[in-house]
Amino acid sequence: MKTTNTGSATYEGLGKDGKGHVSTGSGALSAQPYGFQTRFEDAAGTNPEELIGAAHASCFTMALSFKLAEAGHTDGSVTTNAEVTLEKDGDGFTVTKSALATKAKVPGMDQAKFEELAAEAKEGCPISKLLNCEITLETSFEG
Template sequence: MSMVRTASAQYQPLGKDGQGHVSLGSGVLSEQPYGFNTRFEDKQGTNPEELIAAAHASCYAMALSFGLAEAGFESGKLNVDAAVTLEKDGDGFTVTQSALVLNAKVDGMDEKEFEAVANDAKNNCPISKLLNAEITLEYSFQN
């Protein structure tokens, strides 16, 4: 099975003075502004790293949810935050890390078993596999 999801971006004029708009194929995000000032300053709008963080947090939460269900647990709640770090790298920039922070409550589950499932999801969710960056996970757990 293969699935293709789409997004589009435009940017003009060129360079730091340019402004862009990004839209998702689903229409959930449409013509959201981005540019130098939304990426490196505090202007309202989005940026690629924020979009990657949203993708990683949601992908990880879903992968962990499926892993927990496969382990026989169906009652609980997962809250995931992701912080994506962009660092100067020579003349350009590199995404160096995606730090996942998880707050989990899984009824009736042992924490040691939870940790194994949580780390497996961290290593194997599709967005984790996509990123060429350090991926860390911190969590708080309740059963």
């Protein structure tokens, strides 16, 4: 199975004075503003790291959900936050870390098995595989 999804961005003006809009092919995001001010200041809008965080959190959460189902669980909930770090690197910037913090409630599951499945999900998550940075995982579990 192969899927292809799209995203697009437009940037008008150059450098710090420019302003852009980002959209997804599905229309889930449509012409959302982004630019220097949304990335490095507190202006309203989004930025690439926030979008990577949402992609990583959603991908990992789905991967963990499937791992839990494969382990025989049919009920529960999983919530994940991803904190993506952008750092100055010479003349440019580098995404250096994506820190996943996940909370789950899965009746009948024990903590050790949950942590094992979460680690497997982190390794198997397609977005984790894509990112060339440190990926950490903190878990909170309620059985």
